[in-house]
Amino acid sequence: MPSDFFGAVWYLVTNYWQLFLYGVITTLIISLLGTLIGFVIGLGLSILKITKSRANNTLTSKIFKKIGNIFSSSYIQFFRGTPMMVQASLIYYGFLKLGGHWTAFSAGIFVVGINTAAYIAEIIRSGINAIDPGQMEAARSLGMTHYQAMRKVILPQAVKNVIPAIGNEFIVNVKDTSVLSVIAVTDLFYNSKSITMIHYVYFEVYFITSIIYLIITLLSSRLLALLDKKLAGKNRYSIPTSQTVPEVFIKGGNGHG
Amino acid sequence: MDEIIRVEHISKSFDNLNVLKDISFSVSKGEVISIIGSSGSGKSTLIRCINLLETIDQGKIYFKNECITDKNVNINNVRSKIGMVFQNFNLFLNKNVIDNCILPQAVVLKRSKQVAKEIALSYLRKVGMEEFAYYQVRSLSGGQKQRVAIARALCMNPEVMLFDEPTSALDPQMVKEVLKVIKELADEKMTMLIVTHEMNFAKNVSDRIIFLSGGQIAEMGTPTQIFNNPQNEITKAFLFQE
Numbered sequence: 464m465p466s467d468f469f470g471a472v473w474y475l476v477t478n479y480w481q482l483f484l485y486g487v488i489t490t491l492i493i494s495l496l497g498t499l500i501g502f503v504i505g506l507g508l509s510i511l512k513i514t515k516s517r518a519n520n521t522l523t524s525k526i527f528k529k530i531g532n533i534f535s536s537s538y539i540q541f542f543r544g545t546p547m548m549v550q551a552s553l554i555y556y557g558f559l560k561l562g563g564h565w566t567a568f569s570a571g572i573f574v575v576g577i578n579t580a581a582y583i584a585e586i587i588r589s590g591i592n593a594i595d596p597g598q599m600e601a602a603r604s605l606g607m608t609h610y611q612a613m614r615k616v617i618l619p620q621a622v623k624n625v626i627p628a629i630g631n632e633f634i635v636n637v638k639d640t641s642v643l644s645v646i647a648v649t650d651l652f653y654n655s656k657s658i659t660m661i662h663y664v665y666f667e668v669y670f671i672t673s674i675i676y677l678i679i680t681l682l683s684s685r686l687l688a689l690l691d692k693k694l695a696g697k698n699r700y701s702i703p704t705s706q707t708v709p710e711v712f713i714k715g716g717n718g719h720g
Numbered sequence: 721m722d723e724i725i726r727v728e729h730i731s732k733s734f735d736n737l738n739v740l741k742d743i744s745f746s747v748s749k750g751e752v753i754s755i756i757g758s759s760g761s762g763k764s765t766l767i768r769c770i771n772l773l774e775t776i777d778q779g780k781i782y783f784k785n786e787c788i789t790d791k792n793v794n795i796n797n798v799r800s801k802i803g804m805v806f807q808n809f810n811l812f813l814n815k816n817v818i819d820n821c822i823l824p825q826a827v828v829l830k831r832s833k834q835v836a837k838e839i840a841l842s843y844l845r846k847v848g849m850e851e852f853a854y855y856q857v858r859s860l861s862g863g864q865k866q867r868v869a870i871a872r873a874l875c876m877n878p879e880v881m882l883f884d885e886p887t888s889a890l891d892p893q894m895v896k897e898v899l900k901v902i903k904e905l906a907d908e909k910m911t912m913l914i915v916t917h918e919m920n921f922a923k924n925v926s927d928r929i930i931f932l933s934g935g936q937i938a939e940m941g942t943p944t945q946i947f948n949n950p951q952n953e954i955t956k957a958f959l960f961q962e
């Protein structure tokens with residue numbers, strides 16, 4: 464182990480790149496799957512939360528809607544109101560205590576997923592609220608049910624509008640996955656810590672770790688910005704799905720901006 | 721003549737604001753009625769009640785002798801037969817032009833994609849928008865959007881069309897193209913209720929005019945009666961300030 468800073472860094476990188484790499488892969492998989500799971504659960508939660516009883520609903524449907532409201536509100540409150548490190552410990556050991564078997568890795572994905580769901584639920588809810596009420600009215604005026612209008616008109620727009628915010632949750636997860644070391648998930652932070660134990664060098668190792676996190680988050684933000692730009696792109700037309708419209712119609716037109 | 725809509729003594733309040741007060745009238749099949757009146761007089765609320773987008777507090781509304789304000793009526797079934805066109809178009813922003821017309825047909829009337837598409841193209845042709853079938857909605861001008869919105873409503877084969885200030889959000893040159901489409905519908909004997917500020921258009925196209933003031937029908941009659949010989953002082957004041 465060289466005694467100068469850059470020499471030591473180089474030494475650590477060349478000797479332990481595999482450990483760093485495995486850590487990065489674990490961190491990325493957990494963040495990615497956690498965000499996806501969070502999206503699916505969060506979508507459900509957001510719908511439970513915004514569903515309101517109407518005057519002409521039956522009593523049972525009113526009760527179910529109320530239970531849904533209370534459940535999603537409590538869920539969101541709990542996961543946003545406690546540290547993920549505590550949630551991870553509670554859920555990991557809780558499941559073991561109940562007699563379940565799982566690896567720290569799957570527990571990590573699970574915890575990040577259900578934690579992210581609480582944040583994504585709020586993101587999607589505000590996305591739904593931001594949709595012009597005229598969209599729902601038009602759908603209803605054509606005879607669509609509330610559910611059909613939600614599914615075919617409102618949610619597709621709301622989800623599309625919040626994709627950048629959901630991508631941001633992914634970046635948050637890349638960083639926050641580091642707290643999973645508390646249940647011994649071998650993510651980038653945990654592996655870095657292991658490397659410090661080998662030679663008892665700390666600053667040099669965590670210097671490398673920081674650089675790696677920074678590269679991942681910077682790259683992810685750039686990718687997100689590109690995606691964002693693409694989503695906001697002002698395409699004048701969509702690709703025709705059939706041959707009934709000649710090419711000239713697709714190229715022509717006098718659309719106003 | 722066949723009566724298609726009958727509005728009986730309806731009242732509607734928002735909180736403490738009494739927006740519609742004891743309104744009654746009926747609409748015959750093929751009749752075109754323009755609803756005029758100053759802003760805030762309750763025009764939008766009235767036609768939104770007919771489409772059941774607002775619930776009324778008192779009174780009854782009949783559509784072809786069925787009381788549609790009854791609790792157990794199938795609202796979606798009624799709405800699919802009453803087309804509505806909004807001031808702000810309200811085209812589905814996640815769909816292109818033709819899919820705006822196909823979606824409600826597929827979802828509500830359970831038409832096959834192929835049938836729905838042919839019907840959509842035929843109504844887009846009718847409003848002069850066929851060549852824009854695969855355009856994104858946001859790339860269209862206001863007048864084009866409104867014509868698509870009319871086509872979308874027509875695809876459901878409604879028996880009545882309701883228009884809520886269909887040209888109020890449009891630049892003057894686009895007003896014409898939309899009014900032309902509505903005029904054609906009138907010529908084909910489509911039953912229509914049109915809220916409008918276009919007095920000349922109302923005069924030309926309507927069988928009857930309803931003048932609303934403060935949530936009440938101040939005067940109702942043929943265009944000649946209302947425009948040339950108004951009886952009510954409020955009607956006169958409204959028409960002469962225009």
Ligand SMILES: Nc1ncnc2c1ncn2[C@@H]1O[C@H](COP(=O)(O)OP(=O)(O)O)[C@@H](O)[C@H]1O
Nearest residue numbers: 734737739757758759760761762763764765766
């Ligand atoms: N959803 C609502 N909540 C409260 N007040 C409303 C609502 N919709 C309309 N109003 C009020 O009802 C009155 C009539 O509105 P509206 O029917 O839109 O009039 P018009 O279409 O003739 O301009 C107005 O004073 C308006 O502010």
Ligand SMILES: [Mg+2]
Nearest residue numbers: 763764765885
């Ligand atoms: Mg209005």
